Amino acid sequence: MIAQIQMRRGTTAEWAASPVVLAAGEQGYDTTLKRLKIGDGTTEWASLPWLGGDVDVGTRATKIVACVLRNTGSGWEMINDSQHTPINIASVSETSSVVTITYSFTASKVGTLVVAPDETFCKMGLFCGASVGLAASNISMHITKPIGGYVYYDGSWHVPTGFTFGSFTGGVLTLSHEACGSNPYASLTARGGGRHAFLGVPGDTTTQMVFTTLAGDIITSAGYNIKAYLMRTVDYDVDPTALVSAAGNLWVYGIMEV
Numbered sequence: 433m434i435a436q437i438q439m440r441r442g443t444t445a446e447w448a449a450s451p452v453v454l455a456a457g458e459q460g461y462d463t464t465l466k467r468l469k470i471g472d473g474t475t476e477w478a479s480l481p482w483l484g485g486d487v488d489v490g491t492r493a494t495k496i497v498a499c500v501l502r503n504t505g506s507g508w509e510m511i512n513d514s515q516h517t518p519i520n521i522a523s524v525s526e527t528s529s530v531v532t533i534t535y536s537f538t539a540s541k542v543g544t545l546v547v548a549p550d551e552t553f554c555k556m557g558l559f560c561g562a563s564v565g566l567a568a569s570n571i572s573m574h575i576t577k578p579i580g581g582y583v584y585y586d587g588s589w590h591v592p593t594g595f596t597f598g599s600f601t602g603g604v605l606t607l608s609h610e611a612c613g614s615n616p617y618a619s620l621t622a623r624g625g626g627r628h629a630f631l632g633v634p635g636d637t638t639t640q641m642v643f644t645t646l647a648g649d650i651i652t653s654a655g656y657n658i659k660a661y662l663m664r665t666v667d668y669d670v671d672p673t674a675l676v677s678a679a680g681n682l683w684v685y686g687i688m689e690v
Contacts, residue, residue, distance in 0.1 A: 545686030
């Protein structure tokens with residue numbers, strides 16, 4: 433014969449109706465939330481922690497969603513090894529604009545969800561944001577990074593990493609670079625005496641500048657006193673399918689009410 437053992441149980445309202453102190457090791461079951469607590473002989477029911485890994489906020493039942501995402505060339509995947517494990521995430525998919533994580537449940541309300549790049553992606557200037565839903569979240573990626581440095585002429589043109597020499601025509605020096613997207617900002621500072629440096633209207637993939645004498649005359653012939661510091665900011669959305677790294681991770685953490 434199989435014996436039946438029943439623990440103390442009641443609805444959320446019944447547990448809250450009167451102070452209850454479970455004996456040390458005694459279990460109590462909330463039939464509304466379908467959750468357990470274990471007594472210690474002194475702490476009232478309301479102050480006991482819930483048994484299990486889910487977070488409880490007040491009387492609301494919640495679930496954690498968490499994972500580490502990586503794309504080594506075969507698409508974005510959750511890391512699941514001896515040191516990492518996904519929590520309440522069923523699958524990961526991607527398009528050219530977002531990475532989608534689908535939960536293993538459907539929430540009733542969103543608490544919060546954050547996505548953070550690790551140190552590898554931080555050095556690249558990567559930012560992440562999520563459009564959060566009750567059953568899934570879409571993660572978008574964006575890069576903002578500075579490019580620039582020392583521009584000078586010593587018989588040939590020298591430009592910073594990230595730039596290539598275009599032309600020096602009619603006193604206008606044109607440099608090419610990767611697309612700056614929606615970010616139009618640039619700065620240029622002349623180095624050394626006897627010269628001024630001025631920026632043209634910053635373009636998406638080109639930057640133009642002119643140099644003048646102190647009297648304001650445009651310098652049309654390259655000379656050894658043409659020197660300046662140039663800085664621009666590259667700003668663009670990232671295609672997740674093209675962001676491949678053997679070391680770069682995205683850390684995902686959220687809390688949902690169920």
